[in-house]
Amino acid sequence: MSDTKTFVYMNRKAPYGTVYALESLEVVLIGAAFEQNVKLVFMDDGVYQLTKNQDTDGIGMKNFSKTYSALGDYDVNQIYVCEQSLKDRGLTLDDLQELTYEDEDDDWAEKSSIHLVSRDQIAEIVGSADVLLNF
Amino acid sequence: MSTLHTVNKSPFERNSLDSCLSVAAEGATVLLIEDAVGGALQNTAVASTVSDAMGKGVKFAVLGEDLRARGLSAERVIDGISVVDYAGFVQLACDHDNVQNWL
Amino acid sequence: MPLEVNGKTYETDEEGYLANLNDWTPEVAEALAAADGETLTDNHWEVINFLREYYEEYQIAPAVRVLTKAIGKKLGKDKGNSKYLYELFPYGPAKQACKYAGLPKPTGCV
Structure with missing residues (x-):
């Protein structure tokens, strides 16, 4: 498809305190219908969006962290997490949920969608964007 | 006079916690809520800021409901920070003369 | 337009979707379908x-x-x-x- 564009979503906010994270997720899901090349970047407080074991019963809000594991079904499988942002927050890859997709070109093997990246790599990803959306 | 300071902005993104700590006096309590709860964890880029303030006699608390919502375990909170629930939040407000919100 | 099933009233939006997720029962599903003239198989x-x-x-x-x-x-x-x-x-x-x-x-x- 020659008209495929690269969409990069920059996610920099923690979930629940503000509406950015949920808004971004909804736009990603809606945008997935257009079958474009989609990359999600999580940096700064955005890395909190992907933590596992989120339990929102106490704050009376919808726990939308479960929805991230549906992204693979939507062919959104390029998820880049800033390693330094995790480190600054005392977090590691083990603190994040596992997000996977089935690789059509590799006999539907289940693969991880998450890639730890440096700030330099994020600069490259941003540079590759035809459309850049910031949340 | 003792003051309860509530901080709800991420210390990794805003200077609310720094501003708060620059005026928080000995005997004051800083309660971290909402997007600020990540500041209560061990091994973060702001952990030494928090520990230094504790060394100067400022007490810290963090709202457990907001930690849990973000998947952050209470076991990873810096030693000496108390994890409180909403009732504990109210109790803190009652135990201090004033509440200052660092919006 | 509220939906009535077995004497109970359920709130719906203007397109007939249930307002409250937790209101759902199989009987409510049958009633929502019946309102569209459908029978569920x-x-x-x-x-x-x-x-x-x-x-x-x-x-x-x-x-x-x-x-x-x-x-x-x-x-x-x-x-x-x-x-x-x-x-x-x-x-x-x-x-x-x-x-x-x-x-x-x-x-x-x-």
């Missing part, structure tokens, strides 16, 4: 139950493309195609089946 129920399980796990109603693929995986290729799903739910599998399943309209369906 086992084939309808397979899809409705699938959607409820999907929502429980992921907290969203899937887009049609995702639904079709997932149904094919779970219930077989003969059911995982739009022809089959549109025959069951002529107003659109995602929209209509979600309505009977008591779910909000799928994200992206305006």
